[in-house]
Amino acid sequence: MPTVVRCWRCQDEHTPQVFCPACGALQPLPPDIDYFTVFGLARNPMLDEQALAKTYYALSRQLHPDLHQTGTAEEQEASLQNTAVVNRAYRTLRDPVQRGQYWLELNGEQLGKENNKVPPALALLVFEVQEKLAAVREASTAGPSDALGSLKVELTQVRDDLDERMQGLRQKLAANFSKWGQADGLSELLSELKRVLSDMAYLRTLTRDVEKVSSPFE
Ligand SMILES: [Zn+2]
Known part of the structure; x- marks a missing residue:
């Protein structure tokens, strides 16, 4: 520049x-x-x-x-x-998420390829959600049933859980931003920022998957 x-x-x-x-x-x-x-x-x-x-x-x-x-x-x-x-x-x-990604770029970093791998902290959640989505898909091909009814309720809970986690990550992101004025620990801040943003990206994909499966019920 x-x-x-x-x-x-x-x-x-x-x-x-x-x-x-x-x-x-x-x-x-x-x-x-x-x-x-x-x-x-x-x-x-x-x-x-x-x-x-x-x-x-x-x-x-x-x-x-x-x-x-x-x-x-x-x-x-x-x-x-x-x-x-x-x-x-x-x-x-x-947008805090885009700002965070831009900040990574300004610091010569980016989310990159590891973004496609499931972050370890989310692996179990991702597994559970995928399983639930598969169950819903299977049950809905058989038409309306009690089982499908209770799966729909579970799916709503999953969405609430994902929303809550996203809120938590937004707070983490804001906390990370607030530390950049300090002179030390920059490389730790940078890797924390990468971790939070990559968790957010993954959570967003997961939320979209859940929405795709649950939208026909709404
Ligand atoms: Zn002039």
């Missing part, structure tokens, strides 16, 4: 920002700008989501192409380009 850019109008050199601090001209943000910088935020995964939304709406208004219709070609181009960058940055940062 370029740390310094040059204003197309007055040639002032400054850190990437939406308006030139010297002449006020709209500036194209570098496409590879980091998403925290887009919103003038410190690079830290813990952020105030309400403040982020406010900044996003303010930026979107300032950048709206209608406002720059009569501007120079550079300004029109910058308004389009920046709108795309700002939208992409907002979509990523507003």
Whole structure:
């Protein structure tokens, strides 16, 4: 990411920002700008989501192409380009899970292939849920029955359990984010973050499987 850019109008050199601090001209943000910088935020995964939304709406208004219709070609181009960058940055940062994944990338890491393996902490749960889903599939081919009725009740409990676990993981994620301001233990934080995010990804897949099987009953 370029740390310094040059204003197309007055040639002032400054850190990437939406308006030139010297002449006020709209500036194209570098496409590879980091998403925290887009919103003038410190690079830290813990952020105030309400403040982020406010900044996003303010930026979107300032950048709206209608406002720059009569501007120079550079300004029109910058308004389009920046709108795309700002939208992409907002979509990523507003969601804690996507923000966590982006944070991994910024730190040179990603969830990668191990994501396909069942995380050890979830292995038993996954096994139980798959078994239950198989039982429901089998029972439903035979049509309505008492057995199917009670399986449906069990499936509702499974969904509640998965929801609860997801809530727990969201709290773990928030707790992980809150520790990044500290200077030490970064590699442990990083591996904890990977673990939480990969548990979440797996839990999401499992929840979708359960929903697919239980939706015909609703
Ligand atoms: Zn300028």
